[in-house]
Amino acid sequence: MTAPAERLAPPEHRIAYPNVIAGGALDGAREYAADAVVVGTGAGGATAAARLRDAGLDVVMLEEGALHPTETFVTDPATMIRRLYRDAGTTMILGRPPIIFVEGRCVGGSTVINGGMSWPAPERVLAHWEGDLGLPDTGPQAMEPYFAAAERILHVEPNQEDTFGQNTHLFLEGARRLGWPAARAPRNMRRCMGLNNCALGCPTGAKQAMHVTEIPRALAAGAYLVTHARVDRVLWKGRRAIGVRGRFVDDAGRARGRFRAYAPLVVLAAGARHTPGILKRSWLRARAIGRGLHTHPNAKVVGLFDRPLDPWIGTHQAFHIHHFREQGILIGYAAVPPGLLAGALPGVGEENAAWMRQYNHMLTAATLVEDEGEGRVVLGPDRQPYMLFDLSPRDLETVHRGVALTAELLFAAGARRVLLPFADLPLLEGPEQLR
Ligand SMILES: Cc1cc2nc3c(=O)[nH]c(=O)nc-3n(C[C@H](O)[C@H](O)[C@H](O)COP(=O)(O)OP(=O)(O)OC[C@H]3O[C@@H](n4cnc5c(N)ncnc54)[C@H](O)[C@@H]3O)c2cc1C
Secondary structure (H helix, E strand, O other), rough: OOOOOOOOOOHHHHOOOOEEHHHHHOEEEEEEEEEEEEOOOOOOOOOOHHHHHHHOOOEEEOOOOOOOOOOOHHOOHHHHHHHHHHHHHHHHEOOOOOOEEEEEOOOOHHHHHOOEEEOOHHHHHHHHHHHHOOOOOHHHHHHHHHHHHHHHHHEEEEHHHHOOOOOHHHHHHHHHOOOEEEOOOOOEEEOOOOOOHHHHOOOOOOOOHHHHHHHHHHHHHEEEEEOOOOEEEEEEEEEEEEEEEEEEOOOOOHHHHEEEEOEEEEEEEOHHHHHHHHHHHHHOOOOOOOOEEOOOOEEEEEEOOOOOOOOOOOOOOEEEOOOOHHHHHEEEOOOHHHHHHHHOOOOOOOHHHHOOOOOEEEEEEEEEOOOOOOEEEEOOOOOOOEEEEOOOHHHHHHHHHHHHHHHHHHHHHHEEEEOOOOOOOOOOOOOOHOO
């Protein structure tokens, strides 16, 4: 007998995940106890769990989704969306207009499917939190060491030039012709190869999401993780939280056994939608719960070029345009996988297929808007949280302006035609139509 061949793969393909209890097949009732229970393993939960473990506390993380190690990732969008996205990416924010909203439901949360842009919050926003909202120690000075630590832990750096594809070069060319400075985006990644697959889970593990950074670190240091554990509500003793309770759910979302987790410290980090949902189901009546929802809407604009661009080759969003930030507008670009872009293009059937046949000639840019309107999270009749949000008239204006600027950039980059995300005005034949 010879020893099994040693697997030579990037370190993120060989991560050990000790202390993981897979809850998907657990029936009956279980109870856990620790010094701290952390609900959710996304950016907030994983970071909190790792810091609490660093401080010597016994920590248990409870996560509704499953653990998908990087070496199990495939590049087929349908498979990965079902595995990593809540409701297979079909959640809607209800309002005028309705907005498609996606979030992760897996160990690592939305960091597994996000773009890996790692900008620190602007000083103006931090000053608003501390000054106007009265949140102590959230101002620029107080937050600086935390941003520095996060950048170190998540290995934040700009993309190397050899990961740029034609999409990056065209985006830069458009910005240069218009005289708009392009800012090099800091990203949490190591050895990025520009595969452009961030939104479906980085198959090389280059993106330093929580399931390859803080979570394995916390587990290696002795924290525990229970997967498929959907927290329903907080448990109280008088006015003090003493734990949480919930159900195990299998991969198909079917409820299995029940669990309770007790700890003197309870951290809810289930994301902007589900944290207020848990609080509301926990008999808390404070008016602020679920209020102040911002959605940062983004609108995609597609430039059609005469020559093929092979838009899937090369990293996305290595640069952003911050030139219009004071107007609440940021412009970036991404190669949206064909399976996702088709849904955003006009028509169905043959008409949609005709657009998609030009996929190789498309550069997709996007405007991300700082919204002033405030939405809220409410519980539906099924006791699940729903998001309500209307774009204010000013937000609508900002979206229109952001879309127009993005279209201008695509024309400046050489696009012959530009597809807009508006039903009544889908196609522009030239920049003069923007006036
Ligand atoms: C497609 C996409 C691209 C993005 N790109 C960027 C980017 O480039 N840069 C950037 O800074 N931000 C980006 N973001 C946003 C960023 O990822 C989120 O702001 C961040 O992950 C939020 O962290 P969180 O911990 O609050 O929530 P999440 O990361 O969403 O984690 C919440 C976790 O809680 C779990 N959970 C929910 N309910 C329960 C429950 N009842 N019981 C147990 N567990 C539960 C969920 O399954 C999930 O794992 C992007 C987001 C998406 C979706």
